[in-house]
Amino acid sequence: MFASLKIGASATLIALTLVGCAQDAPPAPPPPEVEVVTIRPTAVALVVELPGRVAAIRTAEVRARVDGIVERRVYEEGTDVRAGQLLFRIDPRERRADYEAAQATLRRSEATARNAAQVVARYQPLVGQQAISKQEYDAAVAEQRSGQADVANARAQADRARLTLNYTNVVAPISGRVGRAEVTEGALVSASGATLLTRIEQLDPIYVNFSQSSSDLLKLRQDIAAGRIKAQNLNRVRVTLALEDGTPYQPVGHLDFLDMAVDESTGTVSLRAEFPNPNRYLLPGQFVRAKVQGGTDNRGITVPQRAVQIGPKGANVLVIGQNSIATVRQIRVGELQGGNWVVTDGLKAGDRVIVNGLQMARPGAPVRIAGARPPAAATPAAAAPAQR
Structure with a gap:
């Protein structure tokens, strides 16, 4: 009997202890407070970044x-x-000798032609007097014409020899x-x-050649035709450059050539931009990155830079979903414009993106938006029905 009483007392003591512990447990912490931005479409400058190579605007191969x-x-x-x-x-002695020989041949031909002309002049009155036959006169005329042809040929040979002599000075x-x-x-x-002797290149201004996917170019044209993108003046499309180390190249260029054929092997369209190059910073063959100002996208999406986290798998943001749960969203970013990333994929209008409080927010856990009213606590009257 005493053993039963001891066991019962112990059980009662344990139960009371558990009840006291349950009553003394601290309340769960409130959800962390965060600040968000609601995504809305805005006008964004459409920039297409493409790799390119620098090329001289004119190149001349000097050959012998x-x-x-x-x-x-x-x-x-x-x-x-x-x-x-x-x-x-180049040693001109042999070519000078050829030129002098051609000049001598020309002088001989001219002398022969003058003699033939004099014979014709003497024969002409004699034909009318029938002092010589018509056949002799015709032969003299033919000799004169042959002499004139020889002069023309000799003059051409002399000109050729003179050109060849001049070619010795490259x-x-x-x-x-x-x-x-x-x-x-x-x-x-x-x-x-x-024989190649040397090359001459004109470096100011200078060209940058690059290519764009034909599918991207087709989509851009469709968006322009549909009015979703406001295109710039196609005769003066702005292009900026970034050098190999990422340094921006200060002078702004413009697009001056767009090929109207697609390369079958690569599926790309060739483009070319022209840039001022007064200080010779750009050299032929140099690798650069070209940023083409394609127009203005009226449905652009931007997000503050501080809201974007860059990881091994790319860029991501924390968005607030149903029941105020923070969720990781993978996005694709384009150009950094001011303090905002241009988002090309992953976000849509109406999404709420966390910009402040990222350190406290945990994916899959609830958060509270700063400025939002917290849910009202249950009052005793609301918690239990009134007693009559």
Whole structure:
């Protein structure tokens, strides 16, 4: 009997202890307070970023136009030259001899032609007097015409020889920056082989070549036609550049060429922009990133930069879903404009994105929006029916 009483007392004591502990348990903490922005469509500058390569606006390959030995390189490599400036001198002695021989042939032909003309002049009155036959006169006229043809041929050969002699002085076909010499003094160059001597490139202004997917270009055209995107003047589309290290290139260029054919191997359309290059920062072959100002998207979505978290899987934000539960949303961002990221995918109008309080908010847990009224606590009258 005493054992039963002890067991009962112990059970009662444990129950009372549990009830006291339950009554003394602290209340659950309130949901963390956060600040949100509600996504609304806005006008956003449409910027398309594409990789590109720099190319000279004009390039001239200086090649040999005559056979001979290079006597001298006149220019200094890597300097600016003007059109018509002497670059190389090829041994002219053989070509000068050919020119003098052609000149001698021309003078002989001219003398023969003058003699034939004098014969015709003497025969002409004699034909009317029948002192000579018509056949002799016709033969003299034919000789005169043959002499005139020989003069024309000799003059053409002399002109050709003079041109060939002039080709021994190799001059710059265009103005620009001349490269290194591809031949040395004493080298044999060939006209038939078109031996490359050097190159000249014009670097100011300069081109940037890049490509855009044909599907993206088609979508852009459809959006412009539907009025969703307000396009710029197609004759003056602005383009900006970022260098290899991310440094922005200050002068702004413009789009000056859009190919009307799609490359079958890559499915892209070629584009080209022209940029001022007064300080020669841009060099042919250099890799850059071009940002094409495509127009204004009237349905653009932006989100403050502080609301976006960049991770190994890309960018994400915390949005408030049903029952005020914070949820991670993967998004795709475009250009950073001011303090906002342009969102190209993942958000829609009406979404509520957390911008402040991200450190306290946990995915899958409830949050409370700053400024919102908390739910009213249940009053005793509301908790229990009134006693009559």
